[in-house]
Amino acid sequence: MPDNVSLTVGGQIHEGWTAVTVVRSMEEPAGTFDLDLTDYWGETAPNRRSISPGERCTLAVGGDTVITGYVDSVKPAYDAEKHTVKVTGRDAAADILDCQNTIAPGAWKNLNLAQLASVLCAPFGIKVTRDTDVGRRFANFKAQEGETVYEALERAARQRAVLVMSDGLGGIVLTRAKSAGAVAAFKGVPNGNILAAGGHFDHSQRFSRYVAKGQDGGDDWKSPEAIAHGKGEAVDGAVTRHRPRVIVAEDLGDDVTLQDRAEWERNVHAGRARRAQITVQGWRTGGETGALLKPNTIVRLDDNWLNVHADMLVVSVNLTESDAGRICVLELAI
Numbered sequence: 001m002p003d004n005v006s007l008t009v010g011g012q013i014h015e016g017w018t019a020v021t022v023v024r025s026m027e028e029p030a031g032t033f034d035l036d037l038t039d040y041w042g043e044t045a046p047n048r049r050s051i052s053p054g055e056r057c058t059l060a061v062g063g064d065t066v067i068t069g070y071v072d073s074v075k076p077a078y079d080a081e082k083h084t085v086k087v088t089g090r091d092a093a094a095d096i097l098d099c100q101n102t103i104a105p106g107a108w109k110n111l112n113l114a115q116l117a118s119v120l121c122a123p124f125g126i127k128v129t130r131d132t133d134v135g136r137r138f139a140n141f142k143a144q145e146g147e148t149v150y151e152a153l154e155r156a157a158r159q160r161a162v163l164v165m166s167d168g169l170g171g172i173v174l175t176r177a178k179s180a181g182a183v184a185a186f187k188g189v190p191n192g193n194i195l196a197a198g199g200h201f202d203h204s205q206r207f208s209r210y211v212a213k214g215q216d217g218g219d220d221w222k223s224p225e226a227i228a229h230g231k232g233e234a235v236d237g238a239v240t241r242h243r244p245r246v247i248v249a250e251d252l253g254d255d256v257t258l259q260d261r262a263e264w265e266r267n268v269h270a271g272r273a274r275r276a277q278i279t280v281q282g283w284r285t286g287g288e289t290g291a292l293l294k295p296n297t298i299v300r301l302d303d304n305w306l307n308v309h310a311d312m313l314v315v316s317v318n319l320t321e322s323d324a325g326r327i328c329v330l331e332l333a334i
Helices: 094-098 113-124 151-159 225-229 254-272
Strands: 005-009 011-013 019-025 032-040 056-061 064-078 081-091 107-111 128-130 140-144 163-166 172-175 183-188 194-201 211-215 229-237 244-250 274-281 298-303 308-322 324-331
Touching: 005 032, 019 064, 064 094, 094 113, 094 151, 107 113, 113 151, 113 172, 113 298, 128 308, 140 151, 151 163, 151 254, 151 324, 211 254, 229 254, 244 254, 254 274, 274 298, 274 308, 298 324
Parallel strands: 128 172, 183 298, 211 244
Antiparallel strands: 005 011, 005 056, 019 032, 019 308, 032 081, 056 064, 064 081, 107 140, 163 172, 194 274, 211 229, 274 324, 298 308, 308 324
């Protein structure tokens, strides 16, 4: 198979894995991998692979690097017939997911989201990039006691309607959900390319109107009333009964920032309300020569049983390889 799955640790490349699971998601800042190797004893006992927990590593599929981070655990074992080793790890962004901020005094002024993220991530050696506008600067931002670096960063990003994702290369990217440009098409039964599918359609946390309220930082040109009563509104036309939701912004914000927040809340709730999970053969968009399927891309789904005929956002990608071959499970949102 041309797409070898290789784990590079300490300059040494390890291949030949008998089972592979790689998970990447828009809803988690760090991708994960789970690798297994099973060999039956030959005439001589093999040497165990020189992989230790805590080591820096990269995981690649063919020429595509998908995870850059650290080995979390190594589990070697054997019995009378075979020897096995199981290796798991995560993107470097796992450190900001696990750890708290220790930068004193834990408060910053007049930084935009990208600058704030760079400050928070610098102690971990995590580079921050962006591919979207990150909005106005924070007049004041304070890390809360006990929250992890990612929790603080996600709280700040939520106020600017921005997502925090791993870039697969050891850093994070500040982005927004893609909305156009389908990279692949999937069709349900009969005669489709979907092996299995399921849907989850739930409007219990979807609302007719989202109102984001907050207070502006103020300047010489704004009245006290305008400063104290900033507001943004967004309507979800799919909810026809009266179901308002009011969000109190965590930070100072003008009407433009609050409008972005209201629209972000509407879009997130709508996206979580209509989900589909499909299983397809292969990991790439066009056989063995296409691009690897990845989160925050758009695919076309046409499935009569799920009653979905729409372009959908790829929320997460679960790549597996086993005796059943190469399978990809996609979590999709409208």
